[in-house]
Amino acid sequence: MDRLPLILSTLCFLLGFAATLAALRDGRRGPRRFHTAMMAAGFALQTFFLLQRGRAIGHCPLTNLFEVLAFLSWSAALFYFGIGRALRLSLLGMFTAPLLVLLQTGALLAPIDPPHRIFAPHNPWMEWHAALCVMAYGAFALAGVAGVMYLAQERQLKQRRLGVFFFQMPPIADLATANLRLLWAGILFLSAGLASAASIRLPVASSVWTWGGTLWGAYLLLLLARRLGPRRTALFSACAFLLAAAALCTFNHFYKGAAL
Amino acid sequence: MSEGGHILCLGLSHQTASVEVRERFAIPDTELSRALSLLGSLPGVAEAVIVSTCNRVECYASATDVRAAMCSLLQFAAERGGRAPTVPEPFYALDGEASIQHLFRVVSGLESMVIGETEILGQVKKAYAAAAAAGSTARHLNKLFQRAFNVAKEIRTCTSITRGPVSVGSVTVDLAEKIFGRLDACQAMILGAGETSELTARALLSRGVKSIFVANRTFERAAALAAAMGGEAIHFDEAARRYPDIDILISSTAAPHAVVTRAQLAPVLRQRSGRPLFVIDLAVPRDVEPAVNDLDGAFLYDIDSLQAIARQGMEVRQKEIARCETLIARHVGDFHAWLTTGRPLPSGNEPEAAAQTLHPAS
Numbered sequence: 001m002d003r004l005p006l007i008l009s010t011l012c013f014l015l016g017f018a019a020t021l022a023a024l025r026d027g028r029r030g031p032r033r034f035h036t037a038m039m040a041a042g043f044a045l046q047t048f049f050l051l052q053r054g055r056a057i058g059h060c061p062l063t064n065l066f067e068v069l070a071f072l073s074w075s076a077a078l079f080y081f082g083i084g085r086a087l088r089l090s091l092l093g094m095f096t097a098p099l100l101v102l103l104q105t106g107a108l109l110a111p112i113d114p115p116h117r118i119f120a121p122h123n124p125w126m127e128w129h130a131a132l133c134v135m136a137y138g139a140f141a142l143a144g145v146a147g148v149m150y151l152a153q154e155r156q157l158k159q160r161r162l163g164v165f166f167f168q169m170p171p172i173a174d175l176a177t178a179n180l181r182l183l184w185a186g187i188l189f190l191s192a193g194l195a196s197a198a199s200i201r202l203p204v205a206s207s208v209w210t211w212g213g214t215l216w217g218a219y220l221l222l223l224l225a226r227r228l229g230p231r232r233t234a235l236f237s238a239c240a241f242l243l244a245a246a247a248l249c250t251f252n253h254f255y256k257g258a259a260l
Numbered sequence: 261m262s263e264g265g266h267i268l269c270l271g272l273s274h275q276t277a278s279v280e281v282r283e284r285f286a287i288p289d290t291e292l293s294r295a296l297s298l299l300g301s302l303p304g305v306a307e308a309v310i311v312s313t314c315n316r317v318e319c320y321a322s323a324t325d326v327r328a329a330m331c332s333l334l335q336f337a338a339e340r341g342g343r344a345p346t347v348p349e350p351f352y353a354l355d356g357e358a359s360i361q362h363l364f365r366v367v368s369g370l371e372s373m374v375i376g377e378t379e380i381l382g383q384v385k386k387a388y389a390a391a392a393a394a395g396s397t398a399r400h401l402n403k404l405f406q407r408a409f410n411v412a413k414e415i416r417t418c419t420s421i422t423r424g425p426v427s428v429g430s431v432t433v434d435l436a437e438k439i440f441g442r443l444d445a446c447q448a449m450i451l452g453a454g455e456t457s458e459l460t461a462r463a464l465l466s467r468g469v470k471s472i473f474v475a476n477r478t479f480e481r482a483a484a485l486a487a488a489m490g491g492e493a494i495h496f497d498e499a500a501r502r503y504p505d506i507d508i509l510i511s512s513t514a515a516p517h518a519v520v521t522r523a524q525l526a527p528v529l530r531q532r533s534g535r536p537l538f539v540i541d542l543a544v545p546r547d548v549e550p551a552v553n554d555l556d557g558a559f560l561y562d563i564d565s566l567q568a569i570a571r572q573g574m575e576v577r578q579k580e581i582a583r584c585e586t587l588i589a590r591h592v593g594d595f596h597a598w599l600t601t602g603r604p605l606p607s608g609n610e611p612e613a614a615a616q617t618l619h620p621a622s
Contacts, residue, residue: 171438
């Protein structure tokens with residue numbers, strides 16, 4: 001029953017998304033207040049779930065893939081409220097909600113939450129490192145969402161077919177800016193996560209180091225290679241997040257407790 | 261002023277009268293207060309509001325005696341236009357539900373030259389404010405106009421009647437805003453000082469474009485246009501050197517070949533750190549190589565694509581008219597019931613009720 005807040009949170013995100021989509025398809029403006037209320041309620045329920053789980057296990061709730069996915073969804077929602085709303089990008093929430101629903105539904109349905117048997121001793125530094133890395137993934141997730149929005153808007157502009165969403169979408173230049181800022185936020189969190197692990201010599205598997213370093217390098221290179229252009233940056237941020245999320249799941253499956 | 265309770269409207273608009281006729285009956289702001297006082301003092305008229313814009317001149321009245329009030333309105337109109345006090349051809353005289361429906365249609369933009377335009381709402385609000393300030397409105401017209409503004413707001417929210425640009429100028433401006441957001445940091449360049457490019461540039465300037473460069477084969481013509489628009493004239497041969505500084509390029513030269521090429525713009529886009537470039541090609545034959553649109557960050561629109569979007573916008577609005585009429589009919593019924601039986605009006609803005617009206621099955 002401790003999963004109930006997460007189930008309710010998923011329903012909130014789904015409801016907000018469905019209401020906005022239905023309004024836009026009918027040619028109406030999205031119900032902004034309702035959508036924001038649903039996103040806020042979903043985020044509050046996520047937070048409650050993670051706090052409750054953390055208290056129950058006596059650890060930061062990052063001890064199995066189920067918790068990692070829930071934490072990742074929470075961090076993406078946090079970046080949505082922290083950076084996304086500050087950038088005033090309309091429909092960012094509508095594009096973010098399905099990702100959160102996907103992450104949480106996957107977490108809830110897959111058999112990835114065994115009864116807790118934590119062998120590792122409580123290590124606050126390890127938890128700090130893990131939390132920072134998952135926060136970085138949250139930022140990359142939202143950058144991926146901004147990237148998908150950029151590509152959708154660019155496609156409409158290039159093909160000169162202005163669809164139902166066109167006039168509701170944010171300006172394409174703002175999407176490119178948001179994409180870059182979120183990538184930088186992700187890089188900062190990932191750098192801090194990796195640096196914290198290195199400085200206190202955490203017992204992390206070498207393959208995890210290799211993966212973390214590769215991911216960090218790839219994102220940094222993308223940000224420093226200014227000649228890449230906005231379309232490729234958007235494409236990269238969308239694809240890179242999918243790859244990174246897949247890799248995160250794989251590592252958590254094969255190195256249970258090692259990475260976190 | 262008091263009592264009343266029967267709503268009348270006498271007016272003419274772009275649909276019934278030519279501009280020569282409209283300008284004869286138009287009431288300038290400076291005369292509005294006096295005209296309202298005069299209208300309010302006429303027999304049968306309890307309250308009055310005059311809406312006078314470039315496209316319409318309309319008098320709304322709440323009448324104590326319908327017949328006397330309509331005669332008064334006609335006499336008032338006839339005196340302004342120097343005609344006999346009968347219903348002359350370009351005028352329409354409406355009463356009861358028809359006049360309420362007409363006002364709701366007007367504020368919603370359904371009676372406008374460009375369907376769904378929103379400027380009229382501001383104009384009617386101004387007219388109502390002037391009438392209220394002059395003391396020529398009371399219970400009935402206050403309620404009617406406030407309800408009309410609610411109807412307009414609801415129609416804007418619940419339908420797509422105001423959405424989508426409907427002219428080449430508005431398409432360009434809307435696209436520019438969808439590419440850059442705020443235009444006050446954008447610089448534009450006109451290649452070829454023709455009339456169409458000037459109109460487009462003026463539309464962009466009206467939305468706050470920071471500065472404008474004008475390049476033309478004849479420098480004097482560029483200088484004249486630049487001076488008229490507060491921009492900077494440059495020699496045609498120097499235009500390409502300024503491409504890295506500009507965000508919007510409007511081309512409309514008479515050249516028989518492309519004057520803006522992919523090879524010219526590719527390095528420019530690489531220098532722009534991801535900032536997009538909006539290229540508008542208004543020339544026939546086209547000035548800009550179509551391959552420019554394939555460049556990352558470049559968005560090229562020619563005259564055909566701009567016109568197609570404008571047509572699409574107009575079609576969307578035309579399709580929305582029926583939905584607007586459904587909403588208006590409900591509000592007219594509610595208002596008429598309040599007027600005749602005193603049944604309380606439903607509260608102001610009701611998206612749920614609007615949704616129910618538009619989608620009765622849901």
